Structure formats: C-alpha cells, structure tokens
Amino acid sequence: MSTNPLYTPPPGRDESPLHIPLDINSRYIRLNRVRRQAVNRAVTVLAILSTVLVIVPLVAIFVYLLYMGASSLNLAFFTKIPAPVGAEGGGMANAIVGSGVVLAIASVLGIPVGIAAGVYLAEFGRGKMLAAAVRFTADVLNGVPSIVMGISAYSLIVTVQHHFSAFSGGVALAIMMVPTITRTTEEMLATVPHAIREAALGLGVPKWRTVLSVSLKTASPGIITGCMLAFARVAGETAPLLFTAFGNQFWSFKLNEPIAALPLQIYVYAISPYDEWHRLAWAGSLVLIVMIMVAVTLVRIYAARGMMKGAS
Amino acid sequence: MALPQMTEDDSKQRIRPIAVPAEQREPAPILEMPGDGAMSAIRKHLTSRGSGAIADRIFLGLMLACALSIFAIVIFIVWILVLRSKLSLTQFGFHFFVRSAWDPVSGDFGALSFIYGTLVTSLLALAMAVPLAMGVAIFLTELCPRRLRAPISFVTELLAAIPSVVYGLWAVFVLVPIMRDQLGPWLYKYFGWTGLFEGYNFGVGLLTASIILAIMILPIISSITRDIMLAVPTSQREAVLALGATRWEMIRTGVLRNARIGIVGAVILGLGRALGETMAVTMVIGNHPDIAKSLFAPGYTLASVIANEFSEATGDLYLSALIEIGLALFLVTIVVNAIARGLVWAVTRGTPSRAH
Numbered sequence: 001m002s003t004n005p006l007y008t009p010p011p012g013r014d015e016s017p018l019h020i021p022l023d024i025n026s027r028y029i030r031l032n033r034v035r036r037q038a039v040n041r042a043v044t045v046l047a048i049l050s051t052v053l054v055i056v057p058l059v060a061i062f063v064y065l066l067y068m069g070a071s072s073l074n075l076a077f078f079t080k081i082p083a084p085v086g087a088e089g090g091g092m093a094n095a096i097v098g099s100g101v102v103l104a105i106a107s108v109l110g111i112p113v114g115i116a117a118g119v120y121l122a123e124f125g126r127g128k129m130l131a132a133a134v135r136f137t138a139d140v141l142n143g144v145p146s147i148v149m150g151i152s153a154y155s156l157i158v159t160v161q162h163h164f165s166a167f168s169g170g171v172a173l174a175i176m177m178v179p180t181i182t183r184t185t186e187e188m189l190a191t192v193p194h195a196i197r198e199a200a201l202g203l204g205v206p207k208w209r210t211v212l213s214v215s216l217k218t219a220s221p222g223i224i225t226g227c228m229l230a231f232a233r234v235a236g237e238t239a240p241l242l243f244t245a246f247g248n249q250f251w252s253f254k255l256n257e258p259i260a261a262l263p264l265q266i267y268v269y270a271i272s273p274y275d276e277w278h279r280l281a282w283a284g285s286l287v288l289i290v291m292i293m294v295a296v297t298l299v300r301i302y303a304a305r306g307m308m309k310g311a312s
Numbered sequence: 313m314a315l316p317q318m319t320e321d322d323s324k325q326r327i328r329p330i331a332v333p334a335e336q337r338e339p340a341p342i343l344e345m346p347g348d349g350a351m352s353a354i355r356k357h358l359t360s361r362g363s364g365a366i367a368d369r370i371f372l373g374l375m376l377a378c379a380l381s382i383f384a385i386v387i388f389i390v391w392i393l394v395l396r397s398k399l400s401l402t403q404f405g406f407h408f409f410v411r412s413a414w415d416p417v418s419g420d421f422g423a424l425s426f427i428y429g430t431l432v433t434s435l436l437a438l439a440m441a442v443p444l445a446m447g448v449a450i451f452l453t454e455l456c457p458r459r460l461r462a463p464i465s466f467v468t469e470l471l472a473a474i475p476s477v478v479y480g481l482w483a484v485f486v487l488v489p490i491m492r493d494q495l496g497p498w499l500y501k502y503f504g505w506t507g508l509f510e511g512y513n514f515g516v517g518l519l520t521a522s523i524i525l526a527i528m529i530l531p532i533i534s535s536i537t538r539d540i541m542l543a544v545p546t547s548q549r550e551a552v553l554a555l556g557a558t559r560w561e562m563i564r565t566g567v568l569r570n571a572r573i574g575i576v577g578a579v580i581l582g583l584g585r586a587l588g589e590t591m592a593v594t595m596v597i598g599n600h601p602d603i604a605k606s607l608f609a610p611g612y613t614l615a616s617v618i619a620n621e622f623s624e625a626t627g628d629l630y631l632s633a634l635i636e637i638g639l640a641l642f643l644v645t646i647v648v649n650a651i652a653r654g655l656v657w658a659v660t661r662g663t664p665s666r667a668h
Contacts, residue, residue, distance in 0.1 A: 040558035047455055050447025054530060055464060058471050061482055061527070065474075116378030124372055125379070134379045136653060137386060143581065143649035144389075144642060145588025147615050151622070151638040152389045155396040175385055182382065208371035229473075236475025239590040239615070243623045263477045263591075270481045271595060278485070285478040292473045300466055 062289075069286020072279040082249050082265075088276060092284055094251050098166070098260035101253065102245050103235055105170025110177030111227050115216075117178065118185025118223075123211050135186070138179035149175050150240035158244060166252070166259035169245030173234040180233065184226025188219035225298050232295035236288050238263040262288060389642060397636035399629055408636060414601040416625070421633035423640065425601040429611035432518055433593065434586035436607075437525035442579055445530050449537035454563050465535065472531035480595035483524040488515040488596060491523075496608065510606040514598065519607040521597040525586050533582040536656065540574035541567055543660045577655025584648040588641060590615040614641045 076091045083090030117134065125131025153172035158164055192215050200210040216223070241247075246258040247268060262284050269281035394401070400408065404421065411422025448468070452461060492515030499509045499519075509519075544567050552566035553559075568575070598610020599620050612620075614637050625631045 036558050036561065040560040043450075043560040043563075044455060047447045047451040050444045051451040051456075051464070054444050054448050054534070055467060058527070058531070059467060061479075061486075062467075062471065062474075064486065065478060065482060113378045113381055116375050117382060120372075120375035120379035124375060131379070134382055136650070136657075137382050139653045140646055140649045141382060141386060143584045143588075143652075144645050145590060145615055147588070147590045147618050148389065148393075148638050148642045148645075151618065151635055152392055154622075155392045155635065159396070178382065178385065182379075207368045209367075211371070233473060236477065238475070238477040239619055242619055246623065263475060266481060267477050267591060267595070270477070270484055281481055285481055288475055288478060292475070293470060296466075296470050296473050300469075 065282075065285055065289060068282040069289065072283040073286055074283075077280065077283045081251060082280075083276070085274065090276070090280065092260075092262060092265055092280060094248065095260040095262045095265040095284070096287070098245070098248065098252065099235060099262040101166050101255070101259060102169045102173060102241065102261055103231060105167060105255070106173035106177055106234060107227075107231060109170065110174035110230075111181060113174075114178045114181025114227075114230070115185050115223065117182040118189065119211060119216070121182065121186040122189030123215060135183070138182045141179040142183075145239070146172075146176060146237050147239035147242075149173075150242055150244055153240065153244045161256065163256070164244060164246035164258040165256045166245055167255045169241045169259070169261065170255075172240035172244050173237060176234050176237065176240065177230045180230040181227055184229070185219075185223050188222035188226065189215055191222070192218045222302050225295075225302050228295045229299050232292045235291060236263055238267050242267075386646075390639075393635055393639040393642060397632045397639055399632035400636045401632075403629065404633075408633070409640070412601070412603055416621075416627070416630050419627065419629050421629070423614070423633075423637055425603050426612050426614045426617050426637065428603045429518065429597065430587055430613040430615070432607075432611070433521045433525055433597070433613060434583055436519070436522035437529060437586050438579065438583055440522065440526035441530045441533055441582065445534035445537060445578075445582075446575075448530075448534040449541055450563060452534075452538050453541040454559070454567065465538065468531040468535050472535065476528070476589060476591040477595075479524060479528055480592035483520065483592055483596045487520060487524060491515045491517075491520045500608075507605060508607050511604070511608050513608045514610065516596050516598040516610055517606075517608045518597065518604075518611045521593045521611070521613070522607075524592045524596055525589055528589060528592060529582040529585050532585055533578050536578040536581060537571075537575055540571045540578060540656065540659050543574070544570045571659060573655050574659030577652045577657075577659070580648055580652035581656065584645050584652060587648065588615055588645050590619050594619045 076089055077093075078091060078096065079093050080089065080091035081094045082092065117138070121131050121135060125134070149172045152175070153168045157168035157171060161168075196214055196218060197210055200214045201207070205213075241261050241264050245261050245264065247264045248258045248260040250260075252259045266281045266284040266288075269277040269284070272278070400421065404411075408421065409423050409427065412424040412428075413420045413422045414425065415421070448464075452464060456464065492513060496509070496513040496515065496519075500513065503509055548566045548570055549562055552562040557565065593613055594616035597613060597616055599612055599616060600610040601612045601617070602609060604611070618634050618638055618641075622631075622634050625634055
C-alpha cells in the first residue's frame with residue numbers, strides 16, 4: 001500500500017491513513033488546526049507590528065525634518081548669502097540660484113536625450129533585442145552610486161579645465177537624469193492607445209510627425225511629471241557635486257567657475273560646529289523636501305488617473 | 313506614328329525609382345510622370361509634402377542615437393575611470409584590494425579597510441531592513457484594508473525620495489546622540505559580552521551608519537517587494553485558500569514561494585543601494601580607515617572615502633587610488649544591479665517598480 005504524500009501520520013502512528021476514515025474531530029487534527037491558526041495570527045500581528053515599526057519612526061523623522069526646517073526658515077534664507085563664520089544671520093540665496101543654474105544645465109542636457117531614448121524604446125523598439133538591452137542598461141545605470149557620476153564628470157571635465165565648474169556639475173546630474181526619464185517616457189508612451197497612432201498614420205501623417213504631435217502630446221502630462229520627478233531627485237544629490245560644482249560662498253553665475261548648490265551647502269553646514277549654520281542646514285533641507293513632496297504628489301495624482309501605471 | 317523605341321536607358325529610368333533606396337526616391341518620380349500632366353489635387357498635395365521618408369529616417373536615427381547614448385554612458389564611465397586610475401592600477405595591481413594600508417603621505421594605498429566597512433554596514437543594514445520590509449510588503453498586499461493601502465505606499469515613496477544629505481543631517485543631530493547616550497550604553501550593558509560593542513562609543517561609527525542605511529533602503533526594498541507580490545496572480549491565492557489553508561499558509565505557499573526570485577532581486581537591489589550610498593554614511597561613520605571588530609568603532613566605506621578625501625587629494629597617485637576605488641564601486645554596483653534587475657524582471661516582466 002502506498003503512503004499518502006500529503007499526510008504525515010501523528011506521532012506514534014506510522015500506518016498509512018488511507019484505509020482509515022479521517023476523523024476531523026480527532027485530537028490530533030484539532031490541535032493541528034489550533035496550531036495553524038495560532039501561527040496565522042502570530043504572523044498577522046508580526047506584519048502589522050513591523051509596518052507600525054517602520055511607518056511611525058519614518059513619519060516621525062519626516063515631521064521632525066519639517067518642524068526643524070519650518071522653525072529655521074526666514075526671509076533672509078532666500079535673500080542673503082552666507083554670513084562669515086561667527087556672524088548671525090545670512091542665508092543661502094546664492095546656493096538656491098546655484099542649484100538652479102546647475103539643474104538648468106542638467107535639464108537642458110538630460111531631458112531631451114532621456115525623452116528621445118524613451119521614444120525609441122516605446123515607438124520603434126517594441127520586441128527588439130536592442131531595445132531590451134537599452135532598457136536593462138538604463139535600469140542598471142539607475143542604481144549606480146551618484147558619487148561615481150561625480151568622479152566621471154570630474155575626470156572628464158575638471159581635469160581638462162583644471163578648475164571646478166558649474167558645467168561639470170550639470171553634466172554629472174544630467175547623466176543621472178537620463179535613465180529615469182527614459183524609463184518614465186517609455187511607460188507613458190505605452191499608455192497611449194494604438195488606435196490614435198493608427199488614425200494619424202492612416203491620414204498620411206509621417207511617422208515622426210505622429211510621434212511628436214500625437215503620441216508625445218497625448219502622454220505629455222505624464223512625461224512632464226516624470227521629468228519633474230527626475231529633476232527633484234537630482235536636486236537633492238550632493239555626492240556628484242562635491243568635486244564638480246564644488247560650492248562657493250559668494251554669488252556666481254559663470255558656468256566655468258565653482259558654484260554653490262543647496263545640497264552641498266547643507267552638507268558643509270551640517271558637519272560644521274556652528275549653531276547658526278546648523279539652523280541654515282535645516283532650512284535648506286526643508287526647501288529640498290518641499291520640492292520633492294510636490295513632485296512625488298503630482299506623480300501620485302497622475303498615477304491615480306491611470307496615466308502613469310508603474311512609472312516613477 | 314511609330315511608337316518610340318524603348319532603349320536600354322529608358323527602361324533603367326523607369327525602373328530605377330522603385331529600386332533605389334528611399335533617400336533618393338522622393339518626390340521626383342511621381343511628379344514627372346510622363347504623359348500625365350493633370351494630377352489629382354489630393355495627390356498633388358500629398359506629393360508636395362514629400363513622403364516623409366527622409367524625415368522619418370532622420371527622426372529614427374536621432375532617437376536611436378539617444379537610446380544608444382545610454383550604452384555610451386556606461387562604456388564611457390568605465391573608460392575614463394580606467395584611464396584616470398591607470399597609475400594606481402599599474403602600481404598596486406590586484407593587491408590594492410587585499411591590503412589595508414592607507415597612507416597618503418608615503419603613497420601607500422590599499423582598499424581593504426574600506427571594503428570591510430562597506431560590507432559590514434551594508435550587510436548589517438540589510439539584516440535590519442529586510443525582515444521589516446517583508447512585513448510591510450506582506451501587510452500592504454495581503455492584510456491591509458484597501459483604504460490604508462494608498463496612503464502607506466505614498467508615505468514610503470516619499471521617504472524613498474528624500475535626499476541622502478537630509479537623512480544625514482537628521483542622523484547627525486538625532487541618531488548620533490541617541491546612539492551615544494541611550495542605545496549604545498544599553499547595547500554595551502546587555503550584549504557587551506559578544507565583543508561587538510566594545511571600545512569607546514562616540515555615537516558615530518559602523519553601527520550608526522548601518523542604522524541610517526537601513527532606514528534609507530527600507531522604503532525601496534518594501535515597495536519593490538510589494539510590486540512583486542502584487543504581480544502574483546490572484547488565482548494562486550484563491551487556489552491555496554480553497555484547499556483550506558489559513559491566510560499565512562496562503563501567503564507562504566501561494567505568494568512568497570511564487571515571488572521568491574523577485575524578492576531576492578529586491579533585496580539585492582537594496583544591497584546595491586546600500587553599497588553606493590554616500591552622503592548620509594559619510595556624515596555618521598566617523599571616517600577612519602580601520603578594520604575593527606567593534607561596531608562602535610569609526611569606519612570608512614568605499615563611497616565615503618571618495619566623498620571625504622577626493623577634493624583634498626594631493627598627488628597623482630593619491631587621486632588615481634581614489635578613482636580606482638570609484639571604478640571598483642562602479643563595477644560592483646553594475647554587477648549587483650544587473651543580477652537584481654534580472655531577477656526582478658523575471659517576475660514582473662519588465663515593468664519598472666515605483667521606487668528605484
């Protein structure tokens with residue numbers, strides 16, 4: 001007689017149960033049921049507990065950041081440049097403008113390339129090996145530490161120019177923006193119904209015109225939001241700017257000179273020993289966080305509308 | 313009237329427009345149709361705008377070039393890093409990674425202590441983050457009331473997007489004092505016998521860095537795991553439940569077992585993130601090249617040594633040693649990420665996850 005693989009006999013009974021009618025009220029079965037339900041309950045409690053354990057401290061961190069930032073922020077933060085060591089007051093106006101300059105360079109370089117690569121993946125590369133390879137490389141590139149981008153931009157531009165520059169910082173950030181934007185654009189374009197494209201092509205509109213005026217236009221809210229998210233993400237990056245933009249205590253608008261940037265300034269001030277500088281670091285963090293919150297929330301809204309399924 | 317003789321030349325002229333590649337075709341052949349002076353208005357309109365063949369090709373070429381630029385970026389990064397670290401590559405060879413000497417004054421460099429710091433902090437962070445992230449993912453996909461699901465995943469996404477330097481700022485002013493005054497002494501009192509919590513506790517060190525790393529990778533691991541578990545078909549769950557399984561048995565056999573490859577991928581993705589995390593770690597790890605057994609001891613990671621010393625590096629050898637560390641970091645994270653993405657893709661079929 002063969003043994004039943006789904007049934008382990010209770011301890012002390014080694015005969016196969018197949019010829020015995022199963023008594024579901026037997027002590028063994030009952031105990032087993034109690035044990036299984038106990039395990040089920042224990043795991044449920046554990047899962048809820050771990051969620052609470054994660055969400056509560058994280059939200060606490062978040063609220064603490066908001067609180068510290070809000071209590072340190074004032075108008076001078078947006079209008080003044082850093083005060084000398086020991087002096088009261090001062091702000092990060094030059095760092096905000098500097099961040100703006102570096103991010104503008106990054107966007108000008110990164111966004112068109114990212115969108116174009118996304119267009120290739122979605123409109124021309126469906127089912128092609130090459131497209132799969134590009135997609136994979138983009139995802140892998142997304143996980144490369146930002147500091148490596150910093151060294152690369154340093155090796156490429158700073159060592160040639162022999163001085164730190166806003167431009168090199170912009171290049172480092174642009175490289176980081178490309179993979180994110182590529183993937184978002186591809187996802188957005190994939191949500192555009194095929195019928196719309198076919199309608200355009202059927203009217204004799206050339207393919208390039210179809211892509212630009214129909215596909216991209218239909219997906220544009222999602223793509224713009226994706227770009228915003230990539231923008232917000234690199235806006236907080238410090239590591240790539242450490243030895244490219246380098247930072248600057250004064251106003252600077254030139255692309256080939258060291259320039260201040262908000263995250264850099266936060267880093268320098270956070271590890272400084274002065275209370276006044278710590279206050280400014282908190283305020284700077286708040287500005288960064290608010291920017292990111294806006295971007296993430298917008299993405300969420302589009303995600304809820306079904307525009308950006310699975311994109312980030 | 314005799315019909316004109318069709319010569320060799322004529323036939324070529326008629327056939328050629330069809331045979332030549334698209335670039336040369338447009339729009340001449342149609343416009344010069346012999347004997348047909350009156351073209352229909354529609355045809356005239358269409359031909360006057362061209363067939364779009366050239367424009368289409370240029371457009372495709374541009375898009376393709378941009379797509380290929382992603383390969384170019386990777387190749388270019390490797391090339392430039394190898395080029396700039398050649399000095400240290402030739403000077404130390406492979407021994408660079410198994411020696412712990414780090415003496416910029418005498419020009420003696422080895423990366424072992426940084427590799428040690430990176431591995432210890434990353435693995436410790438994973439050990440702390442993975443169980444919690446699993447719990448969160450299970451809760452979000454299987455247990456959570458529908459109404460709570462969106463807000464919780466929104467919060468985790470938001471936290472995944474907070475910049476590293478802001479976490480670092482928080483760690484410097486909140487976590488370090490807690491470690492120094494509360495958690496550190498407690499650990500020493502109850503777990504001091506393990507030898508892991510010895511020596512002077514500054515508040516900064518390997519353990520503090522691991523904790524901040526765990527906090528930073530938690531949202532990433534949990535949201536990718538959640539995406540993977542959502543990709544498991546509902547029919548699997550229903551089948552297991554129909555056999556009389558409890559909810560946990562359903563999760564274990566129906567969901568986790570089906571999603572295990574992807575979950576491993578998510579964990580490795582978290583590892584990749586932890587290996588390369590720079591700013592927050594640099595701010596709390598203590599920045600001292602040492603291989604210490606105690607988790608209170610200050611350490612150094614591959615990324616933080618670059619962040620901390622790069623702009624002050626004097627001398628070509630010093631700089632190229634730091635760039636070699638960057639190269640190693642790049643190659644390791646590329647491999648780790650490639651493995652992880654491959655595993656995650658095997659489950660979710662290429663849809664990107666919410667948090668990267």
